[in-house]
Amino acid sequence: MAATSLQELFVEELRDAYDGEKRLTKALPRMAKAAESEELRAAFTNHLRETERQIQRLEQVFRTIGEPVRGKKCDGLMGIIEEGKSAMEELEGSVRDAALIAGAQRAEHYEIAAYGTLAYFAELLGNEKAKDLLGQTLDEEKAADEKLSTIAKSKVNRDALMSMGGEEDEEMPAQRSTRGAARRASASRATANDRSRGGVRGNAGGRRR
Ligand code: FE
Ligand code: ZN
Ligand code: FE
Numbered sequence: 001m002a003a004t005s006l007q008e009l010f011v012e013e014l015r016d017a018y019d020g021e022k023r024l025t026k027a028l029p030r031m032a033k034a035a036e037s038e039e040l041r042a043a044f045t046n047h048l049r050e051t052e053r054q055i056q057r058l059e060q061v062f063r064t065i066g067e068p069v070r071g072k073k074c075d076g077l078m079g080i081i082e083e084g085k086s087a088m089e090e091l092e093g094s095v096r097d098a099a100l101i102a103g104a105q106r107a108e109h110y111e112i113a114a115y116g117t118l119a120y121f122a123e124l125l126g127n128e129k130a131k132d133l134l135g136q137t138l139d140e141e142k143a144a145d146e147k148l149s150t151i152a153k154s155k156v157n158r159d160a161l162m163s164m165g166g167e168e169d170e171e172m173p174a175q176r177s178t179r180g181a182a183r184r185a186s187a188s189r190a191t192a193n194d195r196s197r198g199g200v201r202g203n204a205g206g207r208r209r
Helices: 006-034 038-064 075-090 093-124 128-162 173-184 192-199
Strands: none
Touching: 006 038, 006 075, 006 093, 038 093, 038 128, 075 093, 093 128
């Protein structure tokens, strides 16, 4: 049914968010299981708990407007989750962790956009209670996104940079020098990603472990 008013659009967007959160409660346990990093696994498990509370908040919002609690297939998150699945199947170790973070951050950004809009619609519609509930979730999604950035920058991406398709240390010389550079990067002035840009210099005599 096409929405003809902001109120109807608000309900449509709520249903989309509700379906998205439901999908994430199924995806997050799989992502936690697939994560190698202890910290990343904990972040996914923690966000699963938050997601369960976010679902309850959406149910409260439906109640504030006297609408039945109902989801409507969220194609956006479904696609993001689908992309993440192939990463889980095709990659391993810290590179898989880096891919899990990349996918999870896409999901968080999608949710940040959705809840930012929903909270603003609630405000426009004069629904203070809904605005407050949706704002709480918006803050959680932002914090989850930041947490993932922190994990990526502190360890996962650097590990991924150093792992060349397995635990083997015998790789192309150019890669060895990059890894040396990454190892020296303990002071976190630059992320692994920043570093890799300027990084690959041929150096047959590069450092070894
Ligand atoms: Fe969420
Ligand atoms: Zn959606
Ligand atoms: Fe989220």
